[in-house]
C-alpha cells in the first residue's frame with residue numbers, strides 16, 4: 001500500500017507528480033501542507049529520491065519542525081537529511097558556507113530590529129543628524145524596505161525625491177549602515193535574503209546549489225516577497241522541479257513586501273506547470289467554512305473557490321457583544337469557563353486578535369484568576385535588556401568584530417568607561433583599520449588614566465580568555481563564565497529597583513533555556529546557539545500537549561488550526577484597521593486576514609466586539625466590523641447577554657470567575673480586594689520550592705519558604721510564584 005493512500009485523489013495527484021513545475025492552489029484547511037509532507041515521504045520512500053536533494057521551505061520554524069517530525073514519522077531517520085527550513089535559516093546556512101565570497105566571515109552575527117535601531121541611532125549621532133521628523137525605527141524600516149526591493153544606497157541617493165529631509169536622512173544613514181554591518185561582520189534580516197540571492201548570481205555556487213537541491217517545495221508561497229521569489233526561482237531554474245503551494249486568499253504579509261502576484265503568475269513563469277486545486281476542507285464545520293467563503297468573496301483579488309466539507313452544519317458562530325474591551329475579555333473568560341465545564345481543555349482554546357496590544361486585557365484577567373495561558377509574540381524574551389546584555393557578550397565572543405555588541409557591554413556592568421573613552425578607541429580603531437575590540441588591546445597607544453587602563457585591560461583579557469575557551473566549552477559553561485568573570489549578577493542586584501528579582505529570574509530562565517537546547521542538540525556550539533535565537537519567531541515554543549489557552553495575533557496563527565477560536569476586537573478601525581479606510585488594497589489585505597482568522601477554527605468560533613474602546617487613553621465609540629456584516633445572519637447566533645454576576649463574598653482565585661464582578665468599583669483597602677493570593681495559600685517558586693503565603697496586600701505578597709520569608713510585588717507576582 002502506498003503511503004499516498006492517506007491522501008484524497010486530488011492531493012495524491014499532486015504528491016505523485018514529483019517532476020516538473022507544480023502549483024497547488026487551494027483554500028484554507030484543504031490539506032496543502034499535509035500534501036507537501038506526504039509528497040516528501042513519497043519521494044524518498046517510494047521514488048527512491050535521495051532526501052539530500054530535497055528542499056522544503058516553510059513560513060515559520062514551527063512549521064518546519066512539524067513537517068520534519070511528520071516526515072520522520074512516515075519514513076524514519078532518512079527524513080533528517082531532508083532540508084526543511086524557513087527562507088532565513090536556509091539562507092544563513094548557505095551564507096555560513098559561501099559568505100566569504102561576499103566578504104563575510106562564517107561566524108557573522110545576526111542583528112535583530114533592536115540592534116538595527118541602535119546601530120542607526122549611533123550613526124545618526126555620529127554624523128550629526130538633527131532631523132526631528134524621523135526616528136531610528138522609521139529609518140530602519142525604510143532601509144529594510146529599500147534592501148528588499150533591491151535598491152542600493154547609491155541608487156537611492158540619486159533618487160530625485162532626495163530633496164525631502166526624511167529622504168536625505170535615510171540616504172545619509174543607509175550607506176553608512178551597510179558599511180557598519182559589514183565591518184561588524186553582521187547581517188540584518190534583509191541582508192540574509194539579499195545576500196543569499198546574491199550568492200545565486202555566482203555561477204559556480206548556483207550550479208552547486210542547483211545540483212544539491214533538485215526538488216524544491218515552498219509552502220505559503222502567496223507570502224513570498226520579491227527576493228524570496230528570486231532565490232527559489234534561481235535554484236529551480238535548472239531542473240524545474242518546483243512545487244509551490246498556497247492560497248491567494250491568505251496573503252497577509254504585504255506590509256513586509258509579500259507579493260501576491262508571485263503565486264498568481266506561477267503559470268506565466270512556468271507555462272508547462274501542472275495545476276492542482278484542492279476543494280475539500282478537512283478542518284472546519286460547514287458553518288465556519290461558509291462564513292469564511294462569504295467574507296472572502298468580497299475581494300477582487302480572490303479567484304473564487306468551491307471549498308466544501310463533509311462536516312455538515314455545525315454550531316452557529318457565536319457573536320459576543322460587549323460594552324468595552326474589559327467586558328469583552330470578561331465575557332470571553334466566562335465562555336471559557338463554560339467550555340471547560342463542557343469538557344474542553346484550555347489547550348483547545350485560542351484567542352486571536354489584530355494587534356499584540358490587545359493581549360493586555362486578557363493577560364490581566366487570566367493572571368488574576370490563575371488561568372493557564374500563553375501569549376505568543378509581543379515583547380519577546382530575548383528583547384529584555386538583561387538578556388540582550390548577556391547575548392551581547394556572547395556575540396562578541398563569537399565574533400570579535402561585532403562592535404555594536406561590544407559597545408553595549410563595554411560599560412555594562414559599570415566600569416567607568418564613558419563615551420569619551422569609547423570614542424578614543426573608536427578613532428584609534430578606524431585610523432589603524434582594526435576592530436574596536438582589537439583596539440582595546442592597544443591601551444599603551446591611547447591616552448588613558450592608569451585606573452582606566454587597568455579596567456580596560458582586565459575586560460580585554462577576560463574576553464580574550466573566554467574567546468579561547470569558547471572553542472571547546474558548552475554554551476551553558478560560557479554563560480556561567482560570563483556571569484562570574486564580569487560579575488553580572490552583582491551588577492543587576494546593585495540596580496536596586498523593584499525589578500531586580502525579575503531580572504535575576506530572567507537570567508536564570510536564560511540559563512534554563514540554554515540547558516534545554518543543549519539537551520536537544522548535542523555539541524551545540526556558541527555560533528549555532530546564537531543563530532538559533534536570532535531566528536526565533538513567535539510560535540516557536542508552542543507545545544500542543546501543554547494545557548494552556550493560546551493567545552496570538554492572526555498573523556502568527558497562519559497555517560495553524562484550533563478546535564475553538566475566539567476572534568476578539570471585531571470592530572471597524574481595529575479590524576479592519578484604520579489603514580484600510582481609504583485604501584482598497586489595504587482593505588482587501590485585512591479581509592484576507594479575516595479569512596485566515598475564521599478558517600483557523602475547527603468546531604467552534606466566537607466573534608467578539610465591543611461598543612467602546614480606549615484609544616490613547618480616550619474612550620471611543622466603535623461599530624462592529626464590516627467583515628461581520630458580510631457573514632449571512634443565518635450562520636450567526638448572538639450570545640444572550642451573559643448575566644452580570646453579583647459579587648457576594650470575597651472572590652478567590654482558585655474558584656474561577658463565578659463570583660467576580662468586573663463592573664463593581666474596587667474598594668481599596670477593604671476585604672473586598674481582588675487579590676491573586678490570600679493568607680495561607682500554598683504556592684511554589686522555581687528556586688525556593690513550596691511556600692505559604694503569610695501576608696498579602698495590594699502592594700506585596702509575603703511568602704514563607706524553608707529558606708526564609710520572601711516578599712514579592714503583587715503586580716508582578718505571577719512571574720515568580722504559582723499556586724501549589
Ligand SMILES: Nc1ncnc2c1ncn2[C@@H]1O[C@H](COP(=O)(O)OP(=O)(O)OP(=O)(O)O)[C@@H](O)[C@H]1O
Pocket residue numbers: 006007008011026027028029030031032033034035247250281282283558559560561
Ligand atoms: N486527505 C486527508 N485525510 C484526512 N485529513 C486530512 C486530509 N487532508 C487534510 N487533512 C487534515 O486537514 C487539516 C488541514 O490540513 P492542512 O493544514 O494541511 O491544510 P492547509 O491547506 O495547509 O491549510 P492552511 O491553508 O490553513 O495552511 C489537517 O488537520 C490535516 O491533517
Ligand SMILES: [Mg+2]
Pocket residue numbers: 032033034219559
Ligand atoms: Mg498549510
